[in-house]
Amino acid sequence: RNASAPAWAPPGAEGSPALEPGAAPYGNFPNYSRFHPPEGRVSLLPGGLLRSLFPAAARPLLGLDVGCNSGELSVALYRHLLGLQESEGSLDQPAAGKDLNLLCCDIDPVLIERAQQCSPFPASISFANLDIMDSSVREPFLSSYLGRFGRSTFDIGFCMSVTMWIHLNHGDSGLLEFLSFLSSLCQYLLIEPQPWKCYRAAARRLRKLGRNDFDHFRSLAINGDMAARITQILTKDCAMELVCCFGSTSWDRSLLLFKSNSSNHEGRESSEQEQ
């Protein structure tokens, strides 16, 4: 690794002038998808996933992508889950027989602007600048989006390579609050947690630079096998069950799918009503 690149940067980011050390304290790397391409992760998900998770849903499905960066993974997920080919644009009918609306948010307004400009599916994928940890803003914002569909929760949430940044910036309590919030908001949750070695690298690099933003790091009691810890929190404290682990990507990260056991989710209500 090039000494001038941040240690928490994606592999291959060496020497990129856009990745100045300390320039991305939230993991808000520009061009992130170039270094951590979406294909490596979406290809782990079965194409018919939505149909198997929501066999009875007659209405459009709603998804929330937290920490979407400039949207490349969001668009790839949308295409993959609906069975659309790369060449197909917004006029094409989803082949998987499901209608999906995605709300994608990120704390970085510049990344969101880029995502909005490049989105091939503006009618179905919305990008919004939102700090998901700011409850005074997120609650009205998300309620307003859900309200447009007459809903109060999402069918599925995506949280890909985001938990470490929430954890480093907001500590153990922030991570617990974040997971609890997501589990109350989404019937299913797909999470790609960063492993602990990434934390060490991120904190070490910023410490060397004299930054103390990640003071939380030394006091984190939630540590070690992060996939196991996050699974434990979601299943013990957040009334979710682990449905599936889609395996590790070549970057040693698991894709974990959880399902809420709570009866608050409309997906369950509507499929029960339909029977």
Ligand SMILES: C[S@@+](CC[C@H](N)C(=O)[O-])C[C@H]1O[C@@H](n2cnc3c(N)ncnc32)[C@H](O)[C@@H]1O
């Ligand atoms: C490492 S990138 C992952 C991007 C994308 N999810 C992927 O996996 O390709 C982490 C993203 O989370 C965003 N992020 C971090 N903290 C956030 C917060 N509190 N609210 C919203 N987005 C946040 C960062 O800006 C960054 O774009």
